[in-house]
Amino acid sequence: MPTLLRIKNVSKYFPGVKALDNITMDIEKNEIHAICGENGAGKSTLISILGGIYPYGSYEGDIYLKDKKIEFKNPKDAEEAGIAVIHQELTLFEELSIIENIYMGSQKVKGLVIDWNSMYEESQILLKKLKLDDLNIFTKIKHLGVGKQQLIEIAKALVKKANILILDEPTASLTESETNNLLALLKELKKEGVTCIYISHKLDEIFEVADRVSILRDGKLIGTKLINEVTKNDLIKMMVGREISQMFPKRKISPEKIIFEVKNFTVFEEYNPTKKVVDNVSFNLRYGEILGFSGLVGAGRTELMSSIIGFYQGKKEGEVFLNSEKVNINSPQEALELGIAYLSEDRKGAGIISNLTVRENITIAFIKKFATFFHINKESETLKALEIIKELNIKTQSPEVKISTLSGGNQQKTLIGRNLVSIPKILIMDEPTRGIDVGAKQEIYSLMNKLTKQGISIIMISSELPEIIGMADRIIVLHEGKFMGEIENYNHDTNQEDIMYLATGIRGGKGE
Amino acid sequence: MKTNKKKVDLRSYMMIIALLVIWLIFTIMTKGSFLSARNISNLFRQSVFISLLAIGMVMVIILGEIDLSVGSIVGLSGGILAILDVWKGINPVLSMIITLGIGLLLGLWNGYWIAYKGVPSFIVTLGGMLIFRGILMGITKGITIGPMSHFFTFLGKGYLSNSFGILLGIIASIMIIISEFRSWKKKKSYNIDSSSTRFEFVKVALYIILINLFVIIFNSYNGLPFPLLIMIIILLLFAYITQNTVFGRYIYAIGGNSKAAILSGINIKKITLIVFMINGLLASLGGVFLTSRLNAAAVSAGEGAELDTIAACVIGGASLMGGIGTTFGAVVGAIVMTSLDNGMSLLNVEVFWQSIIKGLVLLFAVWFDVISKKREA
Numbered sequence: 001m002p003t004l005l006r007i008k009n010v011s012k013y014f015p016g017v018k019a020l021d022n023i024t025m026d027i028e029k030n031e032i033h034a035i036c037g038e039n040g041a042g043k044s045t046l047i048s049i050l051g052g053i054y055p056y057g058s059y060e061g062d063i064y065l066k067d068k069k070i071e072f073k074n075p076k077d078a079e080e081a082g083i084a085v086i087h088q089e090l091t092l093f094e095e096l097s098i099i100e101n102i103y104m105g106s107q108k109v110k111g112l113v114i115d116w117n118s119m120y121e122e123s124q125i126l127l128k129k130l131k132l133d134d135l136n137i138f139t140k141i142k143h144l145g146v147g148k149q150q151l152i153e154i155a156k157a158l159v160k161k162a163n164i165l166i167l168d169e170p171t172a173s174l175t176e177s178e179t180n181n182l183l184a185l186l187k188e189l190k191k192e193g194v195t196c197i198y199i200s201h202k203l204d205e206i207f208e209v210a211d212r213v214s215i216l217r218d219g220k221l222i223g224t225k226l227i228n229e230v231t232k233n234d235l236i237k238m239m240v241g242r243e244i245s246q247m248f249p250k251r252k253i254s255p256e257k258i259i260f261e262v263k264n265f266t267v268f269e270e271y272n273p274t275k276k277v278v279d280n281v282s283f284n285l286r287y288g289e290i291l292g293f294s295g296l297v298g299a300g301r302t303e304l305m306s307s308i309i310g311f312y313q314g315k316k317e318g319e320v321f322l323n324s325e326k327v328n329i330n331s332p333q334e335a336l337e338l339g340i341a342y343l344s345e346d347r348k349g350a351g352i353i354s355n356l357t358v359r360e361n362i363t364i365a366f367i368k369k370f371a372t373f374f375h376i377n378k379e380s381e382t383l384k385a386l387e388i389i390k391e392l393n394i395k396t397q398s399p400e401v402k403i404s405t406l407s408g409g410n411q412q413k414t415l416i417g418r419n420l421v422s423i424p425k426i427l428i429m430d431e432p433t434r435g436i437d438v439g440a441k442q443e444i445y446s447l448m449n450k451l452t453k454q455g456i457s458i459i460m461i462s463s464e465l466p467e468i469i470g471m472a473d474r475i476i477v478l479h480e481g482k483f484m485g486e487i488e489n490y491n492h493d494t495n496q497e498d499i500m501y502l503a504t505g506i507r508g509g510k511g512e
Numbered sequence: 513m514k515t516n517k518k519k520v521d522l523r524s525y526m527m528i529i530a531l532l533v534i535w536l537i538f539t540i541m542t543k544g545s546f547l548s549a550r551n552i553s554n555l556f557r558q559s560v561f562i563s564l565l566a567i568g569m570v571m572v573i574i575l576g577e578i579d580l581s582v583g584s585i586v587g588l589s590g591g592i593l594a595i596l597d598v599w600k601g602i603n604p605v606l607s608m609i610i611t612l613g614i615g616l617l618l619g620l621w622n623g624y625w626i627a628y629k630g631v632p633s634f635i636v637t638l639g640g641m642l643i644f645r646g647i648l649m650g651i652t653k654g655i656t657i658g659p660m661s662h663f664f665t666f667l668g669k670g671y672l673s674n675s676f677g678i679l680l681g682i683i684a685s686i687m688i689i690i691s692e693f694r695s696w697k698k699k700k701s702y703n704i705d706s707s708s709t710r711f712e713f714v715k716v717a718l719y720i721i722l723i724n725l726f727v728i729i730f731n732s733y734n735g736l737p738f739p740l741l742i743m744i745i746i747l748l749l750f751a752y753i754t755q756n757t758v759f760g761r762y763i764y765a766i767g768g769n770s771k772a773a774i775l776s777g778i779n780i781k782k783i784t785l786i787v788f789m790i791n792g793l794l795a796s797l798g799g800v801f802l803t804s805r806l807n808a809a810a811v812s813a814g815e816g817a818e819l820d821t822i823a824a825c826v827i828g829g830a831s832l833m834g835g836i837g838t839t840f841g842a843v844v845g846a847i848v849m850t851s852l853d854n855g856m857s858l859l860n861v862e863v864f865w866q867s868i869i870k871g872l873v874l875l876f877a878v879w880f881d882v883i884s885k886k887r888e889a
Contacts, residue, residue, distance in 0.1 A: 332774055
């Protein structure tokens, strides 16, 4: 088959991270080409380049479409060249109808007015193809489930006559039948001449649908294989590469007394108080332990933790005990006073305060410690900041530069440092290594181990299976807000698939 | 990183440079009468009003909010002050305290709806703007009330004796030297940035010369205007509060990232409420000074002042996105705005041109800020 898209020596840098390192890859016409790799392997960066989000000139190397060099300035250029990217985060307009969304940006017109009739007819045919013909096309998008929304995104791409479809983790929040539906559709489209780049780390899907597979790791291309030449184990080895024991420092713990206990915790959605995002979850945390929380998108892990510390605003039910004493936590302020600190998964949105310096970012949560009455003693504040910078090996010119000048990993270390100005009893870390490079990840892992040695108990939410297996002593798995199971992981040798079965809700449930 | 820091410094000096350029242009165009002792004295006295409002407003803006009601708080406070003083004949100091208390309550009203009821500040204060102006019209029945008692004449137009001015100049000079010496010593003990001592020395010398120059200029007219002294004291107070207290740090943190602030254990509702109360108090103080200077309270007093104030804050480097701005910058911005008014009035520029030019200066100031930030990035 002829080569449709040729990626040649493409590299892309972000401050402090080499996101793509000299990638060369061919996509053949009419194939389904899977790209897999762990989080942070560079998958999303690659498709952002192909989709014109990172414009020509912001990366090194060349990309050829049908042997013609492409220089996209923006996503619209990519669209016009027939490349449609369907992102993990859908880009539909919730308040508009299906038909309005499908034709967004490519409305059919008669003179100056929208030609509803021909759009209506065409979209009926299209929806039939997507097996969505039971839907009223005037339904607002917000009334559809995520799976159907995903299909609408594909319809939108087809209307634009896209011949290269790039899907970024399309099944991340789909149910099994929705996933099967989607995979069947992709095969159907392939027959009609559509080429597809399929980003996923779910191996079953890749084996089901792909013709070839490329593996990325730490921004490098590890290899491209025909799908029938490889086994799942080969792929995992290529994806993970490094020995887990190298990545995750060993540590021994003996089960200690329980410090923190959550009983029958239920959280309701903030704007939809009848919907439970966390449903009757109970767990306990021991001294000096790392308790892992695993699950897929929508499992309710973040809602559970941020609700416990009083940050999530939805209604909550259930009991929380600290050192066997019942506590009522209504705000992060009260949680901090009790010694429970929370590191948000949303580093930009709820972590760094970008107008403040590194020093100010470190001390903000416990600034009162450095104040007599209201006056901040900047000397003792600076000394503490310098101490944290040194202890956590935060690479910064000085404590007086803005935190926004730091790389992602160093920003994250600064935020961890913020919670260590006053040593907490419990540190809840939500995706602590998301979007940071391998080196900084390793430093954070060692730091976590050091903290547990000091007697701090850690709750770690992580979507990266190798990470949670490498770090956690016990792993609790949630699925759609429900407790699926608890896995003892003291030897850090739990099978990834065991967690996945629980996380996808195939196996497990209360009482198991 | 080092060059970066220098650029930031340059930008904060840019405001002062821009102010000096404006002064230079007006001096040339008025053949020197802009810089006459009399006019400088007038200019600073006029600037007190917007400066007071800007000190309060800049904290609201740093917080990431806006207050459109300050003009009406000014008007209503002036009206209440005049009613108490002229109609009721109550003791001037007591009248003033009651008026300031009401300003605080008006700020509390705004702050309560914004912080505890979640209504956007734009809407709450737009409502406040109409409500407070309406109350003013109701209680004064639309009549201009005056003249005020002598106490207020002094408050609005009084001057301090020459010797008092000199004394203040000396005290200020000594304080600058002491504080500079302290921070120099601190920096030296941390080994931070000790290379620029010569630059620091020049800066201190410049400040001292400038302060004493102003004392001489004011003394060669009638002396230091009393309202200006009050404004300077309030500026210093709030510069201290915003830069050196827990409360001030919280304001910047909330404006920078409110979610992160909540997770850092900051009670953002309480802080928001207090900031709006302070803003109400300062707006009401502005109203007291305006009424004193004009010697009467009119229904239209303070109309449009909120927009001049916001413009002053923005010209002074504050960002309406929140998190960025200083009280000092806001006052420089207020002096820029007043200088434009004053200079153009001296030149007999028609009112419509004044409005157009002020609008353009605001636009260019922010545009300059946008491009310099882009270049930095």
